[in-house]
Amino acid sequence: MTRISFPDDFLWGTATSSYQIEGAWQEDGKGESIWDRFTHTPGKIKDGSTGDVACDHYHRYREDVALMKEVGLRGYRFSVCWPRILPAGKGEVNQKGLDFYSRLTDSLLEAGIEPLLTLYHWDLPQALEDQGGWTNRDIARWFGDYAAVVARALGDRIKLWTTLNEPQIFGMLGYATGQHAPGAMDQLQYILLSHYINLAHADGVAAIRNEASAAKVGCVLQLPPIHPRSDSDEDRRAARVMDGLMNRWYAEPALLGRYPEDILELFKDLDLPILDGDLERMNQPLDFAGLNLYSRLFAYHDPNIPLIEGMLDFDYRRPGAEYTHFGWELYPKSIYESLMRFKNEWGDTDVYVTENGIAAEDQLVDGKVNDQDRIDFLAAYLAEVRRAMDDGVKVKGFFQWSFMDNFEWAEGYTSRWGIVYVDYESLERTLKASAHWYRNLIESGGYDR
Numbered sequence: 401m402t403r404i405s406f407p408d409d410f411l412w413g414t415a416t417s418s419y420q421i422e423g424a425w426q427e428d429g430k431g432e433s434i435w436d437r438f439t440h441t442p443g444k445i446k447d448g449s450t451g452d453v454a455c456d457h458y459h460r461y462r463e464d465v466a467l468m469k470e471v472g473l474r475g476y477r478f479s480v481c482w483p484r485i486l487p488a489g490k491g492e493v494n495q496k497g498l499d500f501y502s503r504l505t506d507s508l509l510e511a512g513i514e515p516l517l518t519l520y521h522w523d524l525p526q527a528l529e530d531q532g533g534w535t536n537r538d539i540a541r542w543f544g545d546y547a548a549v550v551a552r553a554l555g556d557r558i559k560l561w562t563t564l565n566e567p568q569i570f571g572m573l574g575y576a577t578g579q580h581a582p583g584a585m586d587q588l589q590y591i592l593l594s595h596y597i598n599l600a601h602a603d604g605v606a607a608i609r610n611e612a613s614a615a616k617v618g619c620v621l622q623l624p625p626i627h628p629r630s631d632s633d634e635d636r637r638a639a640r641v642m643d644g645l646m647n648r649w650y651a652e653p654a655l656l657g658r659y660p661e662d663i664l665e666l667f668k669d670l671d672l673p674i675l676d677g678d679l680e681r682m683n684q685p686l687d688f689a690g691l692n693l694y695s696r697l698f699a700y701h702d703p704n705i706p707l708i709e710g711m712l713d714f715d716y717r718r719p720g721a722e723y724t725h726f727g728w729e730l731y732p733k734s735i736y737e738s739l740m741r742f743k744n745e746w747g748d749t750d751v752y753v754t755e756n757g758i759a760a761e762d763q764l765v766d767g768k769v770n771d772q773d774r775i776d777f778l779a780a781y782l783a784e785v786r787r788a789m790d791d792g793v794k795v796k797g798f799f800q801w802s803f804m805d806n807f808e809w810a811e812g813y814t815s816r817w818g819i820v821y822v823d824y825e826s827l828e829r830t831l832k833a834s835a836h837w838y839r840n841l842i843e844s845g846g847y848d849r
């Protein structure tokens with residue numbers, strides 16, 4: 401047995417997002433979001449479900465914060481639902497929406513829990529989507545204006561701010577593959593709008609700094625290591641290109657204020673909408689980076705794809721590897737590999753792990769959920785986080801995904817990610833074994849393995 405220990409001031413938390421837990425989709429003046437529209441369109445969600453009620457966190461946040469306190473959490477990452485604040489996406493502010501997040505913030509602070517706020521976890525106002533959404537260059541300004549409204553209201557109490565959750569994921573799944581809202585399928589369009597995503601992030605950072613001078617501002621990137629499927633030179637090159645498209649295209653603007661040269665070269669004939677002054681506008685130094693990390697991906701060379709000559713292989717099953725119930729490979733070393741990049745490639749910034757966790761087939765039996773697989777997962781991944789810290793990465797905290805079971809996007813309610821079990825009929829919450837394990841870890845500053 402070895403003891404895995406963490407510093408006393410390490411920020412131990414869990415994470416959620418607005419659409420996945422809040423419900424109350426039409427309450428207190430909230431506007432429609434693209435996820436409301438998408439889930440209400442038949443055939444889009446695996447189990448036909450919606451986030452109309454979800455975990456009903458909007459009404460039960462006090463109970464939820466009390467549970468967080470019971471688990472001993474020191475931090476909690478949540479996101480703000482843009483159309484609750486600005487029902488039309490811009491213009492008139494809905495005070496009741498702001499009041500909800502203000503009450504939530506106060507409850508967290510009273511419970512001794514440090515909030516980490518994410519401005520955008522995918523629930524874009526439908527009114528903005530109707531004007532092109534992320535394909536409209538104005539989205540950067542709209543996002544900046546929205547960020548300013550939220551920062552003005554909560555900047556006196558919230559210290560840790562982040563902009564866009566997983567830019568490449570909502571861009572690709574929402575605009576290229578159509579699996580997520582708004583369901584568009586246009587690869588080229590996605591590549592072009594990726595620049596607006598990077599611009600929006602930067603405008604958001606500038607707006608937060610402007611309104612809340614004490615704020616510490618960061619990004620939230622999912623940065624899976626991308627490995628070649630074989631040792632061939634072609635597959636290695638494909639992996640490097642896919643890493644550029646998926647990871648460096650967002651990490652470098654946010655953390656280094658520039659686009660990666662090799663990908664700019666790849667896109668040179670595409671007429672990217674990068675205008676004079678954009679690169680300066682995008683150069684907004686951050687206080688920290690947020691890393692969402694679950695597993696690795698594999699890439700392979702494909703001569704039929706002339707532009708990038710490579711593809712990610714989501715179906716590839718490595719012989720001998722282990723997979724979660726959700727189909728993702730259990731590969732704890734992935735978090736070590738990604739964390740090391742912040743030190744070696746991305747400016748040696750402070751890092752918070754803003755998401756990491758596992759979907760499991762949790763069963764509530766006699767009032768208990770024995771999710772040993774989740775405990776094993778966290779113990780294995782956290783040991784790799786510790787190793788990255790030993791190797792010099794400035795990891796400041798860890799937010800397990802997720803505080804409670806919730807609406808998993810296109811998968812609906814078919815997979816459970818929480819350390820708190822949610823009965824979707826009664827909406828009753830039950831701490832799982834992993835919540836008790838986590839409480840122990842937080843209290844004692846480490847665990848044995």
Ligand code: GCO
Pocket residue numbers: 417420565566569622692755801808817
């Ligand atoms: C993401 C999102 C979360 C997911 C979680 C599990 O990473 O896709 O940030 O909202 O629920 O990652 O898939």
